[in-house]
Amino acid sequence: MSNARRHGLDEHPTEVAELTAGRVEYRLDRRGPATVVVFYGGHLRAGLSLGEEVFAEAGCSVLVPSRPGYGRTPVSTGASAGGFADAAAALCAHLGITEVAAVVGVSGGGPTAVAMAARHSELVQRLILQSAVGPLPWPDRRTRLGARIAFAPHTEHVSWALVHSLVRYAPDVGLRMLLRDLTLLPVRDVVACLRQEDRERLLALFSRMRSGRGFTRDLKELAAAGDSVGQAVRVSRPALVIATRQDAAVRFVHARALAAVLPHAELIESRADSHLIWFGRDWPLISERIHAFLAEGPSRTS
Known part of the structure; x- marks a missing residue:
């Protein structure tokens, strides 16, 4: 039996929405009334999952769109992080989701999560960034x-x-x-x-990863900081920024920059050995903080 099958990591079924902004592949795992939207980084698409257990344990539904160029989302959907953030908000409306408990940005998906929190504060209640690219040029x-x-x-x-x-x-x-x-x-x-x-x-x-046309698009878009600082300072909602100093893919300086620019941010330093913070020995403690963050009352910031 393959590793993927043994650990329940076979490809999850996905659907496609035809929106005004273009086609978006997505997966929606319904568990409860609160919904978390997850933007993965390079080489991942909606059919795969990484670290979502923390949201399932909190009883949250999880919506995962494939970013442009990954899976069945074409590169033409969303010309920028902000453009795809708008497409994701439209996807929420299409699915009848009127409130997002948290938008999560993982690695290269960080700028899109920040943009969605900044541009759609009426929809998004919180922001969680995990090993995320910040308002700095990336990669080297x-x-x-x-x-x-x-x-x-x-x-x-x-x-x-x-x-x-x-x-x-x-x-x-x-x-x-x-x-x-x-x-x-x-x-x-x-x-x-x-x-x-x-x-x-x-x-x-x-064994399941692919890059499609998405990773080269990411490299082009994220090579310059662009308006990411401007997006971040507009985020009025509370944010958790989680990263490790041992990350060679997205250096810890990105997390520090995010925590400095986001108006209501808490920086959590993971003790993980690599970019993959979900495999760190302290992930159970970080999961507890995420659960508490999601359980906090409605944001008072605006």
Whole structure:
């Protein structure tokens, strides 16, 4: 049995909404009246999930749109983070969602989450950022050049086919290769410290990733800070910014910048060994803080 199947990480069924802004692929897992909207970063789409258990445990419904270029959402839907934030708000209206308990930005999905909180404060009650790209240029030149070769639309299927084969037939090598650019610690130590359950969850996740046209779009859009500072200062809702100093993919300076610019932000420093904070030993404690954050009364800021 594959790692993905053993850990329930088979692709989740998704739907497509035809909106004025364009087509949006999404997944809506209904659990309760409160809804959380999650924007994932690079190589993830609505059919995959990462760290959503914390919201399920809080009894929240989870809406996950595939960002432009990922899954079945074309790059033409939303010309910017703000444009896709507007499309996501329209998707909420399409689905009858009149209040979002929190919008969550993961990694490269951070700017879209910030934009949605800034532009749609009547809809969004809170903002949660996890290892998120902040109001700084991202990524560095070396990473950008390498990614443009490996994850360009005409090469990404070959790159990911090799990765998928590697994690299946040489999992240790695959984990070291994939985690190398996600941690500032010696990657062999990081892999050696993984709990067996987390190791298998990671292998299952990596075996499903694809970039589509989304990652090269992200690189182009996020290479310049643009209006992200302007968006962040307009966020009137409370925010949690969660990140680790050991993150090599999105450096901790992004979290500090976000916490400094967002008017009502709390910075939580994860002790995780890599960009993947959900696999840190302190994630249960961070989950408790997220639950408390979601349970707080209606925001008084405006």
